Amino acid sequence: MTKPASPAAAVPRRVCILRLSALGDCANVVPVVHTLRAARPDMEIGWVINRTEAGLVADLPGVECLVYDKHGGRSAFRALKRQLAGRRFDALLDMHASWRANRISRLVSAERRIGFDKRRARDAQRLFVRERIPAIASRHVVDGFLAFAAAVGAETPVLDWRVPIPDSDREHAAALLDVARDTRPILFISPCSSHGMRNWAADRYAAAADHAIRAHGMRAVLVGGPSAAEQAMGDSIAAAMQESPTNLVGQTNLKQLLALFEHGRILLTPDSGPAHMANATDIATISLHAATDPRRSGAYRSRELCVDYFAEAAARYRDSTPDALKWGTRIEDDAGVMGLIPVGAVTTRIDQAMTQA
Numbered sequence: 001m002t003k004p005a006s007p008a009a010a011v012p013r014r015v016c017i018l019r020l021s022a023l024g025d026c027a028n029v030v031p032v033v034h035t036l037r038a039a040r041p042d043m044e045i046g047w048v049i050n051r052t053e054a055g056l057v058a059d060l061p062g063v064e065c066l067v068y069d070k071h072g073g074r075s076a077f078r079a080l081k082r083q084l085a086g087r088r089f090d091a092l093l094d095m096h097a098s099w100r101a102n103r104i105s106r107l108v109s110a111e112r113r114i115g116f117d118k119r120r121a122r123d124a125q126r127l128f129v130r131e132r133i134p135a136i137a138s139r140h141v142v143d144g145f146l147a148f149a150a151a152v153g154a155e156t157p158v159l160d161w162r163v164p165i166p167d168s169d170r171e172h173a174a175a176l177l178d179v180a181r182d183t184r185p186i187l188f189i190s191p192c193s194s195h196g197m198r199n200w201a202a203d204r205y206a207a208a209a210d211h212a213i214r215a216h217g218m219r220a221v222l223v224g225g226p227s228a229a230e231q232a233m234g235d236s237i238a239a240a241m242q243e244s245p246t247n248l249v250g251q252t253n254l255k256q257l258l259a260l261f262e263h264g265r266i267l268l269t270p271d272s273g274p275a276h277m278a279n280a281t282d283i284a285t286i287s288l289h290a291a292t293d294p295r296r297s298g299a300y301r302s303r304e305l306c307v308d309y310f311a312e313a314a315a316r317y318r319d320s321t322p323d324a325l326k327w328g329t330r331i332e333d334d335a336g337v338m339g340l341i342p343v344g345a346v347t348t349r350i351d352q353a354m355t356q357a
Contacts, residue, residue: 005114005131005151011040012090012152016108017047019095020068022194023254023273026053028142028300029095030060030161030280032149037062039154046089048080048104056254056277059164068104081107093148097125105129114151119327120144139295139327159301161279165255173259176248177221184219185265187212187350188283189245190257191222191237192230193272197332198291200270202233204343206240208268211347213243216354218265223257223274226250266353268346270338275299284353290340291332293322305349309340316340 015036019029026049036043045063047054054065066083069076084107092110094101097120105113105128115121115129117136126132133147146157177186191205209220222237222245224230234249252260257274261267264283269275271292276299278285285299287306290313294306313331314320331337 002115002126002129002132004134005112011036011043011154012112013040013042014044014089014091015046015152016066016089016092016110017045017049017095018092018101018105018108019047019049020070020098020101020104021050021053021096023053023056024271024276024297025096025141026057027161027273027276027279029145030057030163031142031157031159032093032095032145033057033060033063034158034160034162035146035149035156036152036154038156038158039149046087048084048108057163061164070100077104080104084108091152092129093152094125094129095145095148097122099123101125102128112152114148116144117147122328139293140300141297142300161277161301163255163258163280165259169253169255170259170262172256173252173263176251176256177246177260177263179263182219184217185354186263187218187220188261188264188267189220189222189237190224190267190269190272190274191233192224192227193270195271195291195330195332196229197335197337198270198272198288199233200288200338200341202236203240204341204346205237205268206242207343208346208350209237209245210241210243211343212266212350215347215351218354220245221260221264222247222249223252223260224249266350268350271297284356286346286349286353288338288341288346290337292330293325295322296328305353307341307345307349309345312340313337 048066051069058065068080089110091112092108094115113129114131115125212218222234261281261283267278267283267285270288275287279301285302287299290309293310294308298306317331
């Protein structure tokens with residue numbers, strides 16, 4: 001039987017974090033790294049993480065990414081096993097509850113093995129750990145992650161999402177935006193989540209962008225990854241707009257995307273990796289929620305700007321309320337769920353963000 005975790009007498013020196021993906025979740029683990037290192041600057045952290053997400057966090061001070069390629073099958077598992085062979089950690093922070101992560105966790109040798117509390121755990125994670133973080137009132141994933149740091153004695157949270165960004169990436173971002181010539185405040189639109197049912201419609205993004213340009217003299221810049229779906233969404237938004245946006249979809253890596261956000265006033269996005277990455281900058285993030293609960297996954301530093309239609313989705317598609325649904329429930333089984341969010345709710349948030357700036 002697993003027991004509640006209790007802070008150790010001293011913050012341990014060698015810690016293994018197990019969080020493979022997704023991009024937004026890994027971005028939200030970064031404050032845990034800063035919290036642990038603030039409590040013990042000489043801490044050595046091994047982070048078992050998927051290859052794509054490692055591109056964001058691999059150069060954090062004191063962190064060694066133990067990269068696992070989730071598309072690599074048995075050979076990837078064997079490669080990770082070789083990386084972990086002979087290593088011994090003081091504590092394993094098992095921050096990924098899945099059957100894949102359970103199997104991987106068995107490769108980690110650690111004196112303490114700490115997993116999620118009952119509400120957050122799933123896929124029988126309890127069988128692979130010896131302790132659990134205490135139950136906390138907050139639903140947000142960030143607060144759940146920070147409870148792991150507290151469980152090993154790092155009790156003062158450091159709400160810092162920053163990762164090192166090379167000068168070359170900042171220079172690339174500035175060149176893409178031509179910031180020396182165009183000084184208008186920027187509305188970035190990152191329209192796609194890795195879960196397609198979380199995406200808003202292209203014509204609605206277009207209407208919100210047109211409003212930002214006309215009402216606030218902003219510049220609309222479309223960003224995203226190189227996938228065909230993201231390229232198509234960017235093209236669709238640009239075609240639906242009456243004003244002219246700058247389309248940079250597919251033209252940046254993760255660090256360069258962060259460097260772009262450093263120049264922005266507002267980011268408009270669904271519940272996505274960029275929504276959480278943007279916590280590393282001063283940009284105001286308007287995240288769109290009908291398929292997911294913003295109390296769990298809203299952009300942490302801009303929670304007051306979340307557009308929240310999760311209650312409407314719960315009523316329509318689950319005949320329930322957000323509080324009655326199990327923690328972590330996603331309403332991603334109907335293509336119309338994000339259509340519950342009207343353009344006016346988003347333009348109101350744009351107006352609010354520009355007033356606060």
